[in-house]
Structures are given as structure tokens and as C-alpha cells.
Amino acid sequence: xxxxxxxxxxxxxxxxxxxxxxxxxxxxxxxxxxxxxxxxxxxxxxxxxxxxxxxxxxxxxxxxxxxxxxxxxxxxxxxxxxxxxxxxxxxxxxxxxxxxxxxxxxxxxxxxxxxxxxxxxxxxxxxxxxxxxxxxxxxxxxxxxxxxxxxxxxxxxxxxxxxxxxxxxxxxxxxxxxxxxxxxxxxxxxxxxxxxxxxxxxxxxxxxxxxxxxxxxxxxxxxxxxxxxxxxxxxxxxxxxxxxxxxxxxxxxxxxxxxxxxxxxxxxxxxx
Amino acid sequence: xxxxxxxxxxxxxxxxxxxxxxxxxxxxxxxxxxxxxxxxxxxxxxxxxxxxxxxxxxxxxxxxxxxxxxxxxxxxxxxxxxxxxxxxxxxxxxxxxxxxxxxxxxxxxxxxxxxxxxxxxxxxxxxxxxxxxxxxxxxxxxxxxxxxxxxxxxxxxxxxxxxxxxxxxxxxxxxxxxxxxxxxxxxxxxxxxxxxxxxxxxxxxxxxxxxxxxxxxxxxxxxxxxxxxxxxxxxxxxxxxxxxxxxxxxxxxxxxxxxxxxxxxxxxxxxxxxxxxxxxxxxxxxxx
Numbered sequence: 001x002x003x004x005x006x007x008x009x010x011x012x013x014x015x016x017x018x019x020x021x022x023x024x025x026x027x028x029x030x031x032x033x034x035x036x037x038x039x040x041x042x043x044x045x046x047x048x049x050x051x052x053x054x055x056x057x058x059x060x061x062x063x064x065x066x067x068x069x070x071x072x073x074x075x076x077x078x079x080x081x082x083x084x085x086x087x088x089x090x091x092x093x094x095x096x097x098x099x100x101x102x103x104x105x106x107x108x109x110x111x112x113x114x115x116x117x118x119x120x121x122x123x124x125x126x127x128x129x130x131x132x133x134x135x136x137x138x139x140x141x142x143x144x145x146x147x148x149x150x151x152x153x154x155x156x157x158x159x160x161x162x163x164x165x166x167x168x169x170x171x172x173x174x175x176x177x178x179x180x181x182x183x184x185x186x187x188x189x190x191x192x193x194x195x196x197x198x199x200x201x202x203x204x205x206x207x208x209x210x211x212x213x214x215x216x217x218x219x220x221x222x223x224x225x226x227x228x229x230x231x232x233x234x235x236x237x238x239x240x241x242x243x244x245x246x247x248x249x250x251x252x253x254x255x256x257x258x259x260x261x262x263x264x265x266x267x268x269x270x271x272x
Numbered sequence: 273x274x275x276x277x278x279x280x281x282x283x284x285x286x287x288x289x290x291x292x293x294x295x296x297x298x299x300x301x302x303x304x305x306x307x308x309x310x311x312x313x314x315x316x317x318x319x320x321x322x323x324x325x326x327x328x329x330x331x332x333x334x335x336x337x338x339x340x341x342x343x344x345x346x347x348x349x350x351x352x353x354x355x356x357x358x359x360x361x362x363x364x365x366x367x368x369x370x371x372x373x374x375x376x377x378x379x380x381x382x383x384x385x386x387x388x389x390x391x392x393x394x395x396x397x398x399x400x401x402x403x404x405x406x407x408x409x410x411x412x413x414x415x416x417x418x419x420x421x422x423x424x425x426x427x428x429x430x431x432x433x434x435x436x437x438x439x440x441x442x443x444x445x446x447x448x449x450x451x452x453x454x455x456x457x458x459x460x461x462x463x464x465x466x467x468x469x470x471x472x473x474x475x476x477x478x479x480x481x482x483x484x485x486x487x488x489x490x491x492x493x494x495x496x497x498x499x500x501x502x503x504x505x506x507x508x509x510x511x512x513x514x515x516x517x518x519x520x521x522x523x524x525x526x527x528x529x530x531x532x533x534x535x536x537x538x539x540x541x542x543x544x545x546x547x548x549x550x551x552x553x554x555x556x557x558x559x560x
Binding site: 009012013015016017019020021023024026027029030033084085086088089091092093096097098099101104107108110111113114115116117118119120121122123124125126141142144145147150175200203204205206207210211221222225226237240241243244247248251252255256259262263266267270 | 285287438501
């Protein structure tokens with residue numbers, strides 16, 4: 001991001017910083033509550049004793065290791081399937097002039113609007129017919145053919161010069177060989193952007209996983225966290241903060257390390 | 273051959289899309305014309321019976337109204353804050369990377385985690401909000417999430433906090449695409465910062481504003497995760513939203529036919545917004 005723009009007046013600089021502190025404070029407060037004993041939950045003393053007790057208790061109160069494993073499996077499975085399916089479909093839309101292509105593309109774009117979480121009632125029924133209720137595959141299946149991914153890869157593949165494809169053909173590449181050797185390597189930035197958005201989305205996704213799972217063996221982190229954080233569970237603030245921080249830590253750390261990439265990917269996802 | 277290859281490449285994705293988007297959307301419409309079957313009374317055709325019930329359902333109208341106030345309360349405010357954030361981060365603010373990070377961080381957090389953290393602010397007596405109120409204004413304790421008059425506003429404040437940073441990146445991209453000569457010319461003419469914003473920056477950001485507005489409105493119908501933690505839609509559905517009501521009707525009251533009817537309404541609302549969005553794209557007023 002360029003160094004355009006002039007220096008803001010002092011008053012505005014102060015306001016900008018005040019807003020930044022305000023925006024960070026809920027998260028900073030969560031860290032405070034997580035690393036201090038309950039007695040200091042709302043007593044902000046500089047030398048309040050630090051403790052890891054809350055993390056230890058959160059780890060044992062809820063089956064966090066299992067939820068982590070489920071989320072990692074879910075996110076990996078969805079991304080892997082999305083990459084394959086969207087690459088094939090994006091290639092078809094970008095480079096094959098087949099009958100009914102434009103209608104088919106229009107139908108694909110419908111999913112940008114009707115995300116699977118809008119159709120929870122019907123999709124639950126379909127999953128129970130398929131015997132996939134309470135499976136990780138059942139959580140992931142509706143998201144695997146992603147209209148956003150197909151659209152993004154179609155746009156990228158369309159920018160690849162035809163000459164490169166022709167050259168590869170002369171060398172004896174099949175049409176799948178061309179896809180693998182020419183198109184996929186050139187679309188690497190798109191894959192990275194898409195991967196970041198997909199992983200963040202499914203790491204954070206809640207409603208559909210809640211509907212379709214009912215045991216610890218399949219519940220991802222968000223669902224586990226919702227059960228754990230519910231007021232009726234009677235767990236105190238320090239422990240809830242600690243559990244929440246653990247659940248968001250991987251994504252938060254990734255974001256802090258690759259801020260620019262995250263923001264650019266999220267923007268691409270928004271613009272479509 | 274190109275026909276065969278084209279369809280072959282498309283088939284795996286097409287099966288899943290039809291299976292989990294088009295078919296369920298059509299089935300939703302179909303099911304909304306039938307009654308919910310039970311063991312003793314099988315499902316039967318009721319025509320627009322479910323829709324008549326919907327028109328008479330005060331909770332439906334209440335959640336629809338809540339959706340309206342929720343959108344109206346969150347979107348303009350978070351967009352205004354987002355514009356301010358983008359302008360500040362685009363200026364040569366000291367340590368602006370840090371400010372940008374602070375603004376954007378809530379966007380990468382799951383709504384469930386955010387609600388967990390904010391729940392504590394709103395808890396009566398021991399919660400942060402009550403403690404601050406007591407310390408500064410000596411105000412009595414207030415049950416922020418238990419009072420129908422304050423609960424929706426409480427969820428709105430949280431959503432504004434979560435969404436503003438996301439909208440900021442679109443404004444930031446738009447600001448960076450504006451020619452710097454504009455600002456130099458304005459400075460030479462002695463235009464004030466406020467005048468420059470009002471007469472130059474704001475109008476030039478209009479396409480981005482429209483684009484974000486439509487997308488944010490579509491998205492507002494899908495924002496329900498926080499209700500599971502904060503309020504369960506209560507008290508008396510004062511904070512409930514359409515998609516949350518659909519969830520309740522389907523999975524707590526097990527009235528799937530009525531849930532399908534509600535889903536049809538949601539689909540129609542989304543389709544209407546999509547038409548608006550399409551018009552905007554046609555006129556090329558959105559940000560490229």
C-alpha cells in the first residue's frame with residue numbers, strides 16, 4: 001500500500017489512535033481476563049499476578065484437542081476438494097466453448113447468493129437421506145463446489161495467453177496436461193488468495209456445522225466454543241476467555257504474520 | 273469434442289451445486305406448499321396455507337422488523353466508521369500499519385468468539401459495561417441483554433465493531449486508486465481538508481459506497497451466529513432475526529414445512545437484493 005496522502009492534522013491523528021485502541025480493547029481485555037486470576041477480571045492493576053491456570057482449565061473442561069482436530073480436518077478437506085473441483089470447472093468455463101455454457105455459468109453464480117447456510121432445512125434432510133448427518137464429510141460437502149472459487153479461477157484462466165496453451169499442445173500435452181503445466185502454475189496467486197479466504201471462512205463457520213453435528217467426534221471449534229461459552233455451562237470469564245483465545249489463536253497468528261495478503265484476499269472475496 | 277470435454281470438466285462441481293444449492297432451493301419452495309408430516313398425520317398439500325399462517329404470525333413480522341432495524345442500525349454506522357478508518361490509514365499516520373491491523377483484526381475472528389467476549393461486557397453487575405457505568409455515573413445495574421429495549425442495540429454495537437474493518441479495505445483500495453494530483457490541486461487552491469473530503473473524496477467514493485451497501489445488506493441476513501451465544505433470540509424475540517427464527521422453527525419446534533415457507537421469504541429477499549446488485553454492475557458504478 002503506497003505512501004499516498006498527506007500527514008493528518010494532530011487532532012485527527014489522535015482520533016485515529018483513539019479509535020484503534022478502542023477497536024483493539026475487547027481483544028486486549030480477553031487477554032487480560034485469560035492471563036489473570038478471576039479476582040482480577042475487572043481490577044486492572046499493573047502488577048496483578050499472571051497465571052496460565054485458565055488455559056489449563058479450559059483445555060480440560062471441553063474436548064479442545066478433538067475440536068481442533070475436527071476443524072483442521074474439515075478445513076483441509078474442503079480446501080482440497082474446492083481446489084480440484086473449482087480448477088476443473090473454472091478451466092471448462094474459461095477455455096471450452098461447450099453447449100449451454102452461459103446458462104450453466106449463470107446457474108453457478110446463484111450460489112454466490114444462496115450460500116448453504118440459507119438452506120439449512122433442506123440440506124439437513126438431504127444429508128440424513130445420504131446418511132451423512134454427524135459426519136465431517138456432511139459438514140463439508142455443500143461447500144465443496146464453490147461458485148466463488150469457480151468464478152475466480154475462470155477470470156484468472158481467461159487472462160492466460162492462448163499462445164502458451166498452443167505451445168504446450170505442440171509439445172504433446174493433453175488438455176489436462178495443459179491445465180496442470182500451464183494454467184495452474186500461472187494462477188498461483190489466485191490459489192493463495194482463495195485458500196486464505198476459504199480457510200478463514202470455514203475455520204469461523206458456525207450455523208451449518210451446528211445443525212449437522214451432534215457429537216464431540218465431529219463438532220468443529222466454533223460449535224465446541226458455543227457450547228463451552230454458553231452462560232448455562234457455568235464456566236467463569238477467565239476460562240471462557242482462555243478457551244476463546246485458544247480457538248482463534250491459529251487464525252489470529254496467521255493474520256498477524258500475513259496481514260497484507262489477508263486483507264487483499266478478503267477484498268477480492270468481497271468484490272467477486 | 274469440446275462439448276464433451278467442457279461438460280466432463282464441469283460435471284463434478286455441477287453435481288454438488290445442483291445437489292446442495294439448486295435442488296434444495298426448489299425443494300424448499302415445494303415443501304412450503306405442504307403441511308409438516310407427523311407419525312399419525314402424514315404431510316398433505318395445503319397450497320398457500322403456510323403463507324397464510326405466515327401472514328398471521330406476529331413473530332415472523334417481528335423478526336422481519338428486527339432484520340430491518342438491524343440492517344439500518346449496523347450498515348450506515350459501520351460504513352461511516354469504515355470510511356474514516358480508510359482515510360486515516362491512507363494518510364501518513366504515524367505507525368499506520370498498526371492502526372490498520374487494529375481496525376481489521378475483528379474481521380478475522382469468528383462471530384462465536386466475538387460474542388463470547390462481548391457477552392462479558394453486557395453481563396449485569398459484574399460485566400464491564402455496568403462496572404464502568406457504576407464507576408463513572410454511579411448508575412444502577414442494567415440487564416442489557418435481558419431488556420427488550422436495549423438488546424437489539426447491544427448486538428448492533430458488537431456487529432459494527434466486527435464489520436467496520438472489513439468495509440474499510442474496500443474504501444482503502446478506492447482511495448489508493450484516486451489520482452494524487454487531485455489533492456495537490458486542492459491544496460494549491462487553499463481548500464480545507466473538510467471541503468476537499470465533502471466535494472472531492474466523498475463523491476468519488478460513491479461507487480464503492482453503493483457496492484459495499486448492497487453487499488452489506490445481503491450479508492446482514494446471514495449474520496445470526498451471535499444470537500446463539502448472547503440472547504437465543506430473546507427476550508421475547510426482541511433480538512431474533514429471520515435466519516435464526518428459521519433455525520428455531522426447523523430444529524427446536526420441528527415444523528419443517530413452516531421453516532421452508534420462511535426460507536422462501538428469505539430467498540425472495542436475497543433475490544430482490546441480487547437484482548439491485550446486478551443493476552449496479554450493469555451500470556458499472558461499482559469499484560473495479
